[in-house]
Amino acid sequence: MNRKIDDRGDKIADFGAHGGVNSQRPQDNGHLRQKLPPEVHAFLGHRLRAAYSDLINEPVPRPLLDLLERLKAQEIEASDGGTILNTNEAKEKA
Amino acid sequence: MSAPEQDSLREPLVAAVPNLRAFAISLCGDVDRADDLVQETLVKAWNKSGSFEQGTNFKAWLFTILRNTYFSERRKLRREVKDSDGEYAARLSVPAEQHGHMDMVDCKAALSRLSDDQREALILIGAEGFSYEEVAAICGCAVGTVKSRVNRARVRLAELLHVENAGDFEPEAKADPVLVGVLTRS
Numbered sequence: 001m002n003r004k005i006d007d008r009g010d011k012i013a014d015f016g017a018h019g020g021v022n023s024q025r026p027q028d029n030g031h032l033r034q035k036l037p038p039e040v041h042a043f044l045g046h047r048l049r050a051a052y053s054d055l056i057n058e059p060v061p062r063p064l065l066d067l068l069e070r071l072k073a074q075e076i077e078a079s080d081g082g083t084i085l086n087t088n089e090a091k092e093k094a
Numbered sequence: 095m096s097a098p099e100q101d102s103l104r105e106p107l108v109a110a111v112p113n114l115r116a117f118a119i120s121l122c123g124d125v126d127r128a129d130d131l132v133q134e135t136l137v138k139a140w141n142k143s144g145s146f147e148q149g150t151n152f153k154a155w156l157f158t159i160l161r162n163t164y165f166s167e168r169r170k171l172r173r174e175v176k177d178s179d180g181e182y183a184a185r186l187s188v189p190a191e192q193h194g195h196m197d198m199v200d201c202k203a204a205l206s207r208l209s210d211d212q213r214e215a216l217i218l219i220g221a222e223g224f225s226y227e228e229v230a231a232i233c234g235c236a237v238g239t240v241k242s243r244v245n246r247a248r249v250r251l252a253e254l255l256h257v258e259n260a261g262d263f264e265p266e267a268k269a270d271p272v273l274v275g276v277l278t279r280s
Contacts, residue, residue, distance in 0.1 A: 036249060036252055037259065040260060040262075043257055048216065049221050052116055052222075055119055060115065063133065068108055068136070071107065071136070
């Protein structure tokens with residue numbers, strides 16, 4: 001896929017600047033940002049946050065609530081937690 | 095690990111669950127897998143709570159664990175099934191209708207068509223409100239890479255939603271029922 005290749009290109013291009021304070025190269029971002037007028041930028045932001053808040057507002061499913069309850073009750077101490085993690089790892093291997 | 099360390103984590107852990115879950119769903123496009131992912135993240139975070147550096151962003155730390163868990167499983171799965179990127183992505187692209195009401199479909203469908211890198215960068219910056227530096231740490235890449243991905247994602251999203259130019263849509267909220275809902279909700 002082209003996008004994948006593009007992203008690899010990003011990484012390669014960024015290696016030189018990685019970690020430096022001057023790594024921001026504003027001209028690269030400016031070049032892309034120019035394509036989007038501020039109204040479009042704002043519109044996308046609203047849509048994105050609206051769509052995402054829809055996900056955030058979904059009720060937390062029972063198994064996760066149960067796990068949290070167990071955490072709250074401190075049923076998962078270091079040793080027990082290890083057991084649970086091992087169970088998950090076993091599940092991954094299955 | 096000492097109980098006090100975990101004690102101090104419990105509340106922020108609970109508070110982060112809806113966000114972790116939303117991010118997990120947007121990462122893997124599958125609610126059941128997302129819930130498993132959040133569950134594994136919570137257990138790992140709980141067990142590794144000693145490795146959290148006080149004073150750093152706890153939510154970013156959790157997101158890093160979730161993301162690493164997702165990608166290590168995905169790499170393993172991909173090796174096992176020798177799947178190509180495209181086929182895998184297609185299978186993961188759950189119809190947006192599964193979540194929320196129809197107003198959201200366009201934006202969610204468009205998001206699902208972004209590359210994984212672009213989508214996660216855009217969501218972490220634009221929806222979760224992390225800083226570029228935090229996202230760079232979460233994703234294990236350079237800050238410049240994050241900026242580039244977010245910008246590409248925005249341009250692509252605008253194309254997919256047909257709003258590349260200011261004249262392509264009405265700037266009024268009435269053009270966007272979602273926005274109307276958000277703005278008028280009291």
